Amino acid sequence: MNTSRIGIVGVGRMGANMARRLKDRGFVLTAIYDVDATRAQSLAAELGAVAPTSLAALTAAADIVLTVVTDDAAMQTIFFDPTDSLLADAAGRVFLNCATLSPQMHLAVDAACARAGASALECCMASSITQAREGSLYLMIGGNRAVYEQALPVLEALSTSPRYVGEAGEAAKVKALVNMVMNINTAGLAEGLGLADALGLDLNMIREIFGQTGAASRVLVTDGEDMQNRDHTCYFSAAHAAKDSGIALALAGQTGLSLPLAAAATAQFERMQQLGLGELDKSGIAELTFLGRSARPA
Amino acid sequence: MNTSRIGIVGVGRMGANMARRLKDRGFVLTAIYDVDATRAQSLAAELGAVAPTSLAALTAAADIVLTVVTDDAAMQTIFFDPTDSLLADAAGRVFLNCATLSPQMHLAVDAACARAGASALECCMASSITQAREGSLYLMIGGNRAVYEQALPVLEALSTSPRYVGEAGEAAKVKALVNMVMNINTAGLAEGLGLADALGLDLNMIREIFGQTGAASRVLVTDGEDMQNRDHTCYFSAAHAAKDSGIALALAGQTGLSLPLAAAATAQFERMQQLGLGELDKSGIAELTFLGRSARPA
Numbered sequence: 001m002n003t004s005r006i007g008i009v010g011v012g013r014m015g016a017n018m019a020r021r022l023k024d025r026g027f028v029l030t031a032i033y034d035v036d037a038t039r040a041q042s043l044a045a046e047l048g049a050v051a052p053t054s055l056a057a058l059t060a061a062a063d064i065v066l067t068v069v070t071d072d073a074a075m076q077t078i079f080f081d082p083t084d085s086l087l088a089d090a091a092g093r094v095f096l097n098c099a100t101l102s103p104q105m106h107l108a109v110d111a112a113c114a115r116a117g118a119s120a121l122e123c124c125m126a127s128s129i130t131q132a133r134e135g136s137l138y139l140m141i142g143g144n145r146a147v148y149e150q151a152l153p154v155l156e157a158l159s160t161s162p163r164y165v166g167e168a169g170e171a172a173k174v175k176a177l178v179n180m181v182m183n184i185n186t187a188g189l190a191e192g193l194g195l196a197d198a199l200g201l202d203l204n205m206i207r208e209i210f211g212q213t214g215a216a217s218r219v220l221v222t223d224g225e226d227m228q229n230r231d232h233t234c235y236f237s238a239a240h241a242a243k244d245s246g247i248a249l250a251l252a253g254q255t256g257l258s259l260p261l262a263a264a265a266t267a268q269f270e271r272m273q274q275l276g277l278g279e280l281d282k283s284g285i286a287e288l289t290f291l292g293r294s295a296r297p298a
Numbered sequence: 299m300n301t302s303r304i305g306i307v308g309v310g311r312m313g314a315n316m317a318r319r320l321k322d323r324g325f326v327l328t329a330i331y332d333v334d335a336t337r338a339q340s341l342a343a344e345l346g347a348v349a350p351t352s353l354a355a356l357t358a359a360a361d362i363v364l365t366v367v368t369d370d371a372a373m374q375t376i377f378f379d380p381t382d383s384l385l386a387d388a389a390g391r392v393f394l395n396c397a398t399l400s401p402q403m404h405l406a407v408d409a410a411c412a413r414a415g416a417s418a419l420e421c422c423m424a425s426s427i428t429q430a431r432e433g434s435l436y437l438m439i440g441g442n443r444a445v446y447e448q449a450l451p452v453l454e455a456l457s458t459s460p461r462y463v464g465e466a467g468e469a470a471k472v473k474a475l476v477n478m479v480m481n482i483n484t485a486g487l488a489e490g491l492g493l494a495d496a497l498g499l500d501l502n503m504i505r506e507i508f509g510q511t512g513a514a515s516r517v518l519v520t521d522g523e524d525m526q527n528r529d530h531t532c533y534f535s536a537a538h539a540a541k542d543s544g545i546a547l548a549l550a551g552q553t554g555l556s557l558p559l560a561a562a563a564t565a566q567f568e569r570m571q572q573l574g575l576g577e578l579d580k581s582g583i584a585e586l587t588f589l590g591r592s593a594r595p596a
Contacts, residue, residue, distance in 0.1 A: 126511040138510055163507065166499075173497050174507055181490040182512035184559065188482030191557040192475050195546065198553035199471050201464075209461065209472055213424040213436055214480035217515035248493065255496035257589060259489040261482065264562040291555060 006154070007031040007062030009055070009078055009086065010099070011043050013234070014125065015068030017132035018098070018158055023047050025135065025157040031061040035074070055081075056088035064154060066123075068098045071243060072105045079109050091117030094151055098123045100179065100240070102247050103169040110143065110168040119147040122168060123155065124175035128235040136160050140178075142171030173251065180248035180262050183241045186219045186282050187265040193227050194289030203228045227286035230293070238285065239278035242269035304452070305329040305360030307353070307376055307384065308397070309341050311532070312423065313366030315430035316396070316456055321345050323433065323455040329359040333372070353379075354386035362452060364421075366396045369541060370403045377407050389415035392449055396421045398477065398538070400545050401467040408441065408466040417445040420466060421453065422473035426533040434458050438476075440469030471549060478546035478560050481539045484517045484580050485563040491525050492587030501526045525584035528591070536583065537576035540567035 006027050008019050011034045023029050029049045034040035037051065044051035052058050055078055059065060065086060069075055075097070078086050086095065095113055097106065097120060106122045113120040122142035131137045139159040141148050148155075148164050155162040165171045192215065196206040207224045210216060226232065245266040252259045268285055277284055287293045304325050306317050309332045321327050327347045332338035335349065342349035350356050353376055357363060363384060367373055373395070376384050384393065393411055395404065395418060404420045411418040420440035429435045437457040439446050446453075446462050453460040463469045490513065494504040505522045508514060524530065543564040550557045566583055575582055585591045 126507075138507075140507065161510075163510075165503070165507075170499070173499060174494075174504065177490050177494050177497075177499075177504065178507060178511045178513045180493070181486050181508060184486030184489070185483050185513070185515055188479050188486065188559045188563075191482070191550075191555075191560050192479040195478070195550050195553070195555055195557065195560075196472075196475050198555055199475075199549060201468070201471060201475075205463070206472065206475065209424075209436075209438065209463075209476060210479060212459075212461075213476045214516050214520065215476045215483070217483055218512050222512065251497060252489075252493050255493070255589065257489075257493055257496055257587065259493065259587065260562040260566060261486045261559060262489050262493075264558040265486075268558060289555065289557065291553065 003028060004063040004154070005030040005061060007033070007058045007065045009033045009058060009065060009067045010069040010074070011039060012068070012070070013129050014098070014132050015066070016043050017129055018066065018068060019043060019047060021133055021135045022154070022157055027154065027157065031058045033058045054084045055086045056084055059086050059088065059090050059093055062093070064094045064096065064151065066096045066098060070099065072101050075099060075101055075105050075109065079112055087112060087116045087118070093118040094147060095120040096123045096151060096154065097121065098125055100124060100175055100244050100247070101172055102250070103172040103176075106142065106172045107169045119144065120168070121147055121151055122171040124171045126175060126178050132158075139163065140165045140171040140174050142166055143168045176244055176248040176251060179241065179244035180265075182219060183245045183269060183282070184261050184265045185217045186223055186241070187268050187285055189217065189219055189224060190227055190286040190289040193224065194286060194291070198291045223283040226281065226283040230286070232280040232284035232287070234279060234281045236282050237278060238269050238272040238280050238282055241282045242266060242273055242278070245269060301326060302361040302452070303328040303359065305331070305356045305363045307331045307356060307363060307365045308367040308372070309337060310366070310368070311427050312396070312430050313364070314341050315427055316364065316366060317341060317345060319431055319433045320452070320455055325452065325455065329356045331356045352382045353384045354382055357384050357386065357388050357391055360391070362392045362394065362449065364394045364396060368397065370399050373397060373399055373403050373407065377410055385410060385414045385416070391416040392445060393418040394421045394449060394452065395419065396423055398422060398473055398542050398545070399470055400548070401470040401474075404440065404470045405467045417442065418466070419445055419449055420469040422469045424473060424476050430456075437461065438463045438469040438472050440464055441466045470545075474542055474546040474549060477539065477542035478563075480517060481543045481567060481580070482559045482563045483515045484521055484539070485566045485583055487515065487517055487522060488525055488584040488587040491522065492584060492589070496589045521581040524579065524581040528584070530578040530582035530585070532577060532579045534580050535576060536567050536570040536578050536580055539580045540564060540571055540576070543567060
């Protein structure tokens with residue numbers, strides 16, 4: 001029986017379902033925090049935890065803290081806000097940082113945790129809400145290997161196969177690469193289905209043929225039918241896709257690489273944001289590539 | 299036992315192996331033609347066929363003619379050259395046209411065959427050399443359904459599951475879409491692996507992680523390791539990739555669609571041609587996206 005007290009910061013679609021999963025697996029969920037206090041209180045009531053009003057109080061109530069926030073800016077706030085942060089009296093705590101962030105942010109958090117006598121791991125997730133709820137997330141872990149082994153019971157409750165990738169910052173790089181390629185494949189699939197539709201071809205047949213040929217991909221399975229049916233219920237938002245591809249492009253820029261496909265995919269997801277479609281699922285990129293849909297939300 | 303006499307025009311990597319496969323399956327291969335007469339003679343000797351010096355003589359020696367040529371220009375020559383063409387005295391012949399062509403060329407050939415009292419099918423292939431040799435091509439068939447049923451014994455010797463797509467011209471559209479999406483995924487994968495390499499990440503690990511996540515695709519399986527190892531032995535050339543994506547872009551232009559990912563992928567494969575890398579396998583696109591490889595053949 002694992003008796004570590006677990007706190008969770010950020011209980012949107014992913015964090016809330018990871019919290020439910022940990023509760024199901026018998027972990028002691030003590031505290032929940034969210035920038036939306038109502039959301040935190042609601043989930044805390046559901047799971048029998050408290051919803052402290054400060055980040056410092058969350059750290060005080062937990063041995064292991066999962067952070068599942070939106071982006072670098074949110075991470076900056078929860079770790080580095082001088083008026084209230086997770087690092088007040090954080091000695092001995094283990095922070096499992098699950099958001100998709102820039103490698104630099106992971107490195108900064110890792111160093112700050114060390115200064116505070118705490119430990120940190122990058123736990124980059126390459127799956128979605130269903131997998132969060134079922135404990136089958138694909139997790140890429142970066143950081144100190146001893147900390148990884150210490151955190152393994154929690155990681156294994158969330159993931160059937162947590163994958164240790166390397167030192168701090170490495171997992172964020174891998175995650176950015178995964179999403180960069182996924183976003184390219186998604187944007188390309190939306191073009192293929194959009195053109196098929198414009199040519200009057202049957203999209204059920206086209207998806208079947210794509211699946212049997214060199215056009216096959218994971219996103220064909222996860223997003224193809226949704227693109228056809230305009231079902232853009234959000235699992236992974238276009239805004240997140242734009243952010244993650246942007247992280248990859250920034251890394252490419254640092255190495256001097258030119259990546260035209262990644263740039264084109266990023267521009268498409270950014271265009272969705274500009275059109276107010278950023279909170280659609282990434283499959284919503286098909287709204288840009290089907291005749292008669294352009295720039296209109298589903 | 300099928301006693302139709304079969305002729306083949308165009309015995310490059312694909313056509314030669316399709317000929318061998320048909321011979322293995324007991325079909326009567328009577329005549330072989332190639333723009334490279336030596337190549338035709340060599341294969342004819344291997345398979346016990348003749349290598350006539352004119353296209354008209356090939357048609358005279360066959361009931362069913364497979365055409366496996368390079369592109370629209372080659373197709374124009376073999377069907378429409380006024381001095382020598384497959385359509386001289388072609389009444390009753392069935393032409394199975396396997397090259398990736400523009401839909402317009404398939405329609406033109408279909409109409410010319412009808413005027414000559416012959417039949418034609420588009421038999422678009424979405425597989426490569428190994429599948430040609432083994433009879434496991436993915437074939438997308440366009441044309442008259444009665445002709446399709448007449449040709450089924452030959453088609454089933456070449457393909458475990460020939461797929462009837464629709465009227466003449468439809469299969470070529472589907473094939474162009476398949477290759478457009480495949481080429482985008484290929485170009486995107488080359489960017490992902492190139493950036494991973496530039497970041498010092500282990501490419502074996504990266505390919506494994508891509509395969510477990512939303513970055514997974516058929517081209518990851520077929521081309522990922524070759525990109526890493528710079529093994530660009532040609533199965534499907536960069537020049538063909540550029541051509542097929544160009545067909546798709548032309549179709550998109552006719553419908554008024556803008557497809558930025560397809561345009562970016564096409565530009566990359568065209569750049570390979572400009573750099574003299576057009577005869578590398580499509581995996582050779584990684585020569586453009588890895589630091590220290592740029593513009594250099596493997």
